[in-house]
Amino acid sequence: MAHSNAGRVYARIAGTGSFLPEKVLSNDDLRQFVDTSDEWIRERTGIRQRHVAAEGQTTSDLAYGAALRALEAAGVAPSELDAIIVGTTTPDLIFPSVACLLQHRLGANGCAAFDVNAACSGFVYALGVGEKFIRGGAGNVLVVGAETLTRMLDWSDRSTCVLFGDGAGAVVLKPDTETGILSTHLHADGGFKELLWNPVGVSAGFKPEEKNAGVRVLMAGSEVFKVAVKTLDAVVEETLEHHGLDRHEIDWLIPHQANLRIIQATAKRLDMPMDRVVVTVDRHGNTSAASVPMALDEAIRSGRVQRGQMLLLEAFxxxxxxxxxxxRY
Structure with a gap:
């Protein structure tokens, strides 16, 4: 499903922010309790370290830190927000949503507030929804990607526990008549459910005696890699074709930070040198819905991404x- 901005109002990113927990877990630290090595992890994923939420530190805590920085950068007060949309697959509670908890903490009570669960694509999905709010007449929309993925890991499973980290990133969208989000392209295929999933829920529940019971990430890594590369290629091509753009007109690729090899494959497809690709996976690991907004915030605050440049964000x-x-930023 493609959504293009055919009207005169665009959703412009007015400010960005990110927040990482203090605790850093290196690959060498992981060696202490799982059969792995720094070399093994780096060769397969590009990850050197990840941040881990402290005991009692929740997804909404991380979202709050990122939101404050994004609001400050945009010059927007919480009371001026018309909507808060949080992309997350690790909410504090089943309900209320992270967005409602964040709204109350910010003192932005009264505006729309809800979560979007699209796993690692959560921020891109939430950004697409936020853009529609702006096109529909909203003045300021806060979009957040926040996760505490380490809370749902099996720390004895080396195929998954080495991959994920915690963090949050946020953007504030404002209406603009000249520049902003040009289009979002969102897709899903539930037929691949058991290649990457968590087997626990409310309605389905689980039986303790069942194999793989418990809140944990289950993943068929090599199969996920193949589908990710293929589908990201397709969505990049779809995006360029939609606008009649040449791939060399993209100034920056800001991808989901899951695996350095997937990022490199997408960059190769775009014929884009890696110095035009924002990479944070080495320091953050896979932070799911938080990875794209955190990478965007880092690239903007470091001065690499400049106003007027064309950015392509993508996630899987x-x-x-x-x-x-x-x-166009």
């Missing part, structure tokens, strides 16, 4: 879900 996650957002 459990579901499977995948999507892209093309914007």
């Amino acid at each position: 996650g459990g579901g499977f879900t995948w999507g892209s957002a093309l914007l």
Whole structure:
């Protein structure tokens, strides 16, 4: 499903922010309790370290830290928000949503507030929804990607526990008549459910005696890799074709930070040198819905991404879900 901005109002990113827990877990630290090595992890994923939420530190805590920085950068007060949309697959509670908890903490009571669960594509999905709010007349929309993925890991499973980290990133969208998000392209295929999933829920529940029972990430890594590369290629091509753009007109690729090899494959497809690709996976690991907004915030605050440049954001996650957002920053 493609959504293009055919009208005169665009959703412009007015400010960004991110927040990481203090605790850092290196690959060498992981060696202490799981059969792995720094070399093994780096060769297969590009990850050197990840941040882990402290005991009692929740997804909404991380979202709050990122939101404050994004609001400050945008010059927007919480009371001026018309909507808060949080992409997450690790909410504090089943309900109320992270967005409602965040709203109350910010003192932005009264505006729309809800979560979007599209796993690692959560922020791109939430950004697509936020853009529609702006096009529909909203003045300021806070979009957040926040996760505490380490809370749902089996720390004895080396195929998954080495991959994920915790964090949050946020953007504030404002209406603009000249520039902003040009289009979002969102897709899913539930037929791939058991290649990357968590077997526990409310309605389905689980039986303790069943194999793989418990809150944990289950993943068929090599199969996920193949589908991710293929679908990200397709959504990149779809995005460029939609606008009649040449791939060399993209200034920056800001991808979901799941695996360095997937990022490199997408960059190769775009014929884009890696110095035009924002990479944070080495320091953050896979932070699911938080990875794209954190990478965007880092690239903007470091001065690499400049106003007027063309950015391509893309992500792939459990579901499977995948999507892209093309914007002129």
